[in-house]
Amino acid sequence: MTFKAFRVYVEDGIRRGVETMTEDQLPEGEVLIRVHYSSLNYKDALSSNGNKGVTRNYPHTPGIDAAGIVEDSQSPKWKKGDAVIVTGFDLGMNTHGGLSEYIRVPADWVIKCPEGLSLREAMCYGTAGFTAALSVDKIVSNLKPEDGKILVTGATGGVGSVAVAFLSKLGYTVLAATGKAEVAEYLKKLGAAEIVGREVIDDQSGKPMLKPLWAGAVDTVSGNTLTTAIKAAAYGGHVTCCGNVSAGDFQSSVYPFILRGVTLHGIDSVQCGMPIRERLWALMATDWKVPTIFEEAQEITLDEVESVVESLLAGKHKGRTIVKLP
Ligand SMILES: NC(=O)c1ccc[n+]([C@@H]2O[C@H](COP(=O)([O-])OP(=O)(O)OC[C@H]3O[C@@H](n4cnc5c(N)ncnc54)[C@H](OP(=O)(O)O)[C@@H]3O)[C@@H](O)[C@H]2O)c1
Incomplete structure (x- = not known):
């Protein structure tokens, strides 16, 4: 299987862009997820810019969050077809991240996309x-x-x-x-x-x-x-x-x-436990749901990630930007 991902190289300067990858380039992990949406956060801009405090090893695929459908699972917790979200832990930091058509992650990083929230809406919130x-x-x-x-x-x-x-x-x-x-x-x-x-x-x-x-x-x-x-x-x-x-x-x-x-x-969203994740995502899908965030979010493709990274780094970015994977 081949797929597209936004890749960053730190050699003599920074080089980044969309390239084709193969499944064997994905890290070990119990759950293979077909990513439908990711989003862009300040940390993704830092990772895309060679910031060693966020990402130690390059080449790298940034993307600290992803929403998609389970394609394959070695864990009894998840099955093919489940709609899921992954945010935080090591995703997109030193683990191949969500700016990619596929991610493979440990089962414990995955949370069910709550009832009442689409995959797109989940990434309008994102990390x-x-x-x-x-x-x-x-x-x-x-x-x-x-x-x-x-x-x-x-x-x-x-x-x-x-x-x-x-x-x-x-x-x-x-x-x-x-x-x-x-x-x-x-x-x-x-x-x-x-x-x-x-x-x-x-x-x-x-x-x-x-x-x-x-x-x-x-x-x-x-x-x-x-x-x-x-x-x-x-x-x-x-x-x-x-x-x-x-x-x-x-x-x-x-x-x-x-x-x-x-x-x-x-406030730490990276390592915080599953009970609080489940409680808050459920609220974000119901009593706290704010459609204006979904309406106002900018939707881009992988090819457009580069320009948004620049505006995030410059502090000029507004609101939420989601990335729709092909
Ligand atoms: N602890 C965690 O788990 C966690 C999770 C997610 C994000 N974060 C952190 O939270 C921060 C915000 O993340 P974000 O994704 O919202 O970033 P963002 O979209 O880039 O927003 C940051 C905002 O800060 C303001 N700003 C930019 N430069 C500034 C400056 N020099 N002085 C004062 N304000 C400035 C701008 O808003 P205005 O123009 O409206 O002032 C900018 O839009 C980042 O540091 C990020 O790393 C932490």
């Missing part, structure tokens, strides 16, 4: 949407809509845009912070009540705490944005942290934590 769900779950478990606004940073990004949509659907008042003033209409469509420029969430006062401005925050960018999100969280506030687009570190005094009881939640 970014699942990460948004993990973040929103922390907000919903600790704060009620009447407790106050929820700030979402990097709001037009993959995680940010789905977080805005989930929170708004669940009745929260969302304050969206973005570097792209021109996409205010898009954020309003997703349900943002208020939109501010990214520079507003960048306190330079040096004060350990600020006037409370939000009950909670879903931060996707880190750095001084996260510092500011924590400083201006109200008493008993909850802030989630999942990304490093702006910086890999942030500064904070202890005062928001010891004087206001603010909680900072770390």
Whole structure:
């Protein structure tokens, strides 16, 4: 069997493009999946750009998520014809990823595509949407809509845009912070009540705490944005942290934590357990389902992956992009 995949070579510089592969080039694994859709996440752009923190060995096929149909299974958990999703674990990092017509993975990485969600819709969410769900779950478990606004940073990004949509659907008042003033209409469509420029969430006062401005925050960018999100969280506030687009570190005094009881939640979508995956994917298919994300998602082919990688790396990308495999 031969199939197409988006491949990255790191030799003298980076070379990437679509090429034909054979089944024996796939890694060991119990479940062979015919991928119908994958999607593009920030991590895929890093992997496509030779980032050794994401992918150690090249040539490589990126794609940290995939939705498709089981073609062959050596595990009793899955059978030919099952509609399934794979996100996280090592997919697309050092294991041949979802930007390919076929993947082969361990049975424990696979989750059933929930009732009420098509394979396309599952990838409109993808890893970014699942990460948004993990973040929103922390907000919903600790704060009620009447407790106050929820700030979402990097709001037009993959995680940010789905977080805005989930929170708004669940009745929260969302304050969206973005570097792209021109996409205010898009954020309003997703349900943002208020939109501010990214520079507003960048306190330079040096004060350990600020006037409370939000009950909670879903931060996707880190750095001084996260510092500011924590400083201006109200008493008993909850802030989630999942990304490093702006910086890999942030500064904070202890005062928001010891004087206001603010909680900072770390979010990891890669290794998190199956029970939470199953619970959240089921919610994403029902009570949290946000059709606007499916309508607004951009659909591309493998040949078009290259241009989206560039816009992700430049921080210019908007919302979710799914890749339809032939
Ligand atoms: N922990 C996990 O399990 C997990 C899972 C998925 C993703 N992540 C991480 O979460 C982050 C977001 O992922 P994503 O897929 O949503 O990425 P994305 O689609 O590229 O979105 C990131 C957004 O951040 C904003 N941004 C870009 N450059 C910035 C800068 N220099 N300073 C401040 N904001 C900036 C932009 O939004 P605006 O223009 O609207 O501001 C951009 O659209 C990444 O760091 C990713 O690696 C972590």
